[in-house]
Amino acid sequence: MSISLYQPLRQFVNDLACLLDRTREEEQILAQGTTLLQTLIARDDWLDAEFTRPDPERYQQYLLHADAQQRFSVVSFVWGPGQTTPVHDHRVWGLIGVLRGAEISQNYRQNSDGLHLHGAPVRLEAGSVEAVSPQVGDIHKVSNAFADRTSISIHVYGGNIGGIKRAVYRPDGEQKPFISGYDNHHLPNIWDFSK
Numbered sequence: 369m370s371i372s373l374y375q376p377l378r379q380f381v382n383d384l385a386c387l388l389d390r391t392r393e394e395e396q397i398l399a400q401g402t403t404l405l406q407t408l409i410a411r412d413d414w415l416d417a418e419f420t421r422p423d424p425e426r427y428q429q430y431l432l433h434a435d436a437q438q439r440f441s442v443v444s445f446v447w448g449p450g451q452t453t454p455v456h457d458h459r460v461w462g463l464i465g466v467l468r469g470a471e472i473s474q475n476y477r478q479n480s481d482g483l484h485l486h487g488a489p490v491r492l493e494a495g496s497v498e499a500v501s502p503q504v505g506d507i508h509k510v511s512n513a514f515a516d517r518t519s520i521s522i523h524v525y526g527g528n529i530g531g532i533k534r535a536v537y538r539p540d541g542e543q544k545p546f547i548s549g550y551d552n553h554h555l556p557n558i559w560d561f562s563k
Contacts, residue, residue, distance in 0.1 A: 381435075397461060
């Protein structure tokens with residue numbers, strides 16, 4: 369893959385870092401970050417095939433970039449046909465942008481008597497962006513909308529999401545802690561300008 373094709377990701381990382389230098393206000397980050405992510409996912413020619421590979425057993429979470437100060441991370445999620453997450457949280461702000469295919473997002477709320485559906489499922493088509501955070505709603509389940517093909521989304525989180533202690537939720541609301549990690553063993557070299 370030509371390094372020049374990483375330019376959209378380099379630009380996104382730079383623009384998001386500049387946004388975080390200007391503000392820590394979550395509402396501004398989510399609003400302006402949504403616009404930045406929409407620009408990134410408007411093109412579908414910059415993501416190296418290595419970070420688009422599905423696994424037959426479970427969805428894949430490939431780290432594309434982690435900010436040196438751990439203010440944010442950029443991840444490609446690759447969903448094989450029919451794959452889904454458990455109900456889970458994030459504990460930081462996040463933006464989910466669909467690059468290819470489509471996803472179904474179902475929000476949940478937890479209260480004293482367990483876990484409950486919150487609203488109708490939302491279908492996110494390519495180009496769509498959804499926000500999550502403890503302030504706007506942080507518990508959800510995400511599924512590939514297709515039973516016969518792969519979907520890919522680009523996720524941006526307000527921290528190094530692969531290292532954050534989070535939780536999956538059982539129907540009774542019981543939380544099971546987890547740290548997701550990442551499925552890749554190396555990062556794309558988006559900063560090599562030598563070619």
